[in-house]
Amino acid sequence: MIIMSINGQLITFFILPRKEASQMYYLFSHQKPVIFTIGGKFISSSSWAHEKKRFSDYELxxxxxxxxxxxxxxQKYTVLPDEVLLVPYPSEVxxxxxxxxxxxxxxxxxxxDRHTFLTKRxxxxxxxxxxxxxxxxxxILPDKFKLLDTQEISVLVYQLLDSHTHDTFYFEESNYLMTYLLLKISSQFLQGIRTQHTxxxxxxxxxxxxxxxxxxMSVRLTVTDIAHNFGLTxxxxxxxxxxxxxxxxxxxxNQQKIKVACELLLRTTLSVKQISNFAYFKNEKQFFLQFRKLTGTTPLHYRQIHGPIHTNNPYVDPELPVPKKALLRLEREAKEKH
Incomplete structure (x- = not known):
């Protein structure tokens, strides 16, 4: 409220607060799974542009x-590494x-069904x-945002794409895996919002x-060593x-070590013993225990079930602490394959 004097008269002005801008978000019910239809991994080393298409479902x-x-x-979008884009329907892309x-x-x-999703601002x-x-x-999902942990999401995508159509419960399994993937992406999105306000x-x-x-990672780290480096107790x-x-x-x-191991299991032909060394474990026994604890399976089984749909290419998340020798091996194997 502002009071001003005009020609000797007091005039009161009421200033309404500006309405905060809003954005569109997509809400999906977690009471029923979404329906996974098709998916894959696209790789192009040459010039490429998405052809014009009209979608009758969502694309992630x-x-x-x-x-x-x-x-x-x-609306134009530029999707960069580690970013997710949700294409709504119906859309022309x-x-x-x-x-x-x-x-x-x-x-x-x-x-x-139409009762299991909403769009809200x-x-x-x-x-x-x-x-x-x-x-x-x-x-909740936005139309576009940057993932906090791309590796976590990638592992779930590989599990989804590796579902076998001849399995008795293939459709149910793929639908629940797709829903779980979306839940994890939503969780990372909300975690990012919380982090922004920290x-x-x-x-x-x-x-x-x-x-x-x-x-x-190449040295045996302890909490005391790390604390000392940052001047903390x-x-x-x-x-x-x-x-x-x-x-x-x-x-x-240990999570970072296992992420390195997963990358090398899928992208190279290195033995499990070699990978345990490259993943900074002091021995194979410790490697096997931590790997099963964090993935629920053995290294060889992980390679068998996820390897067939993982195209061998030299790209590795730059934040992943893969040793230089392992990166060189990965690049060499990728060149030999292509």
Whole structure:
């Protein structure tokens, strides 16, 4: 409210607060699984652009390398590595620019029925509340955002694409796997929102700690060593990391080791013993125990069930602490295959 004097008279002006801008989001019920229709992994080493198509279902694009240039109806998008794009339906999709070299997952799915999905607009404030408290009966997805952990999502995609059509419950299995994948993506999206509202100092410190740990995986790390490097007490570091990461430092270190092992199992012909060394484990026994604990299976079985649909190519997440010798082996095998 503003009171001004005009020609000797007091005039009161009421200023209405500006309405906060909102964005469109997609909500899917987690009471019924979505219906997975088709999907794959697209790789192009030459110039490529998406042909013009009209979709009658949703498409999820997860970029791994390069940039995907898509126009959805009248809106243009550039999808970069580690980014997810959800193409709604009905939509007309076409490439508006050619990509020089690109790798991405593409997955088509449909809602179970018209009562199991919604589209809603939320402001940043409303979205923050959802990130903290969740939504009853629904999970939420934006049209585009950057993943926090692409490796976690990639493993789930490979499991989905490796489903066998001759299995008795193939359709049920693929539908539930697709739903679980979407739930994980939604979880990462909301985690990212929560992180944005965390103190920048804490967030930056976490990034520095995780980066330092990944770059020193070749030595046997302890919580005391890491704490000393950052001028912290081991007790404070353990508590700080657990609160911000949702896991202990040792769990994070073992998770990074297993991620390296999974990459090498799928992308190379290295033996399990060689991989246990490249993945920073002191012996095979420790490697087997941690691998089964985190993946629920053995290294060889993991390679057997996921290897057939994993195209051998030299691209590796740059944040993954793969040793240089292993990267050279991976690049050599990829060249030999092509």
């Amino acid at each position: 694009i997860i970029c791994l390398k390069g940039a995907v240039y898509l126009q959805i109806n009248h 076409q490439g508006y620019q050619k990509s020089d070299s690109v790798i991405f997952f593409w997955l088509h799915f449909a809602a179970n 939320y402001s940043d404030t409303q979205l923050s509340e959802i990130a903290q408290n969740g939504l009853s009966d629904y999970f 103190s920048n100092i804490y967030y930056t410190r976490m990034m520095h700690i995780k980066s330092w740990v990944r770059s020193h 081991p007790q404070y570091l353990s508590r700080f990391f657990k609160q911000n990461q949702g896991q202990t430092l040792i769990e994070y270190i």
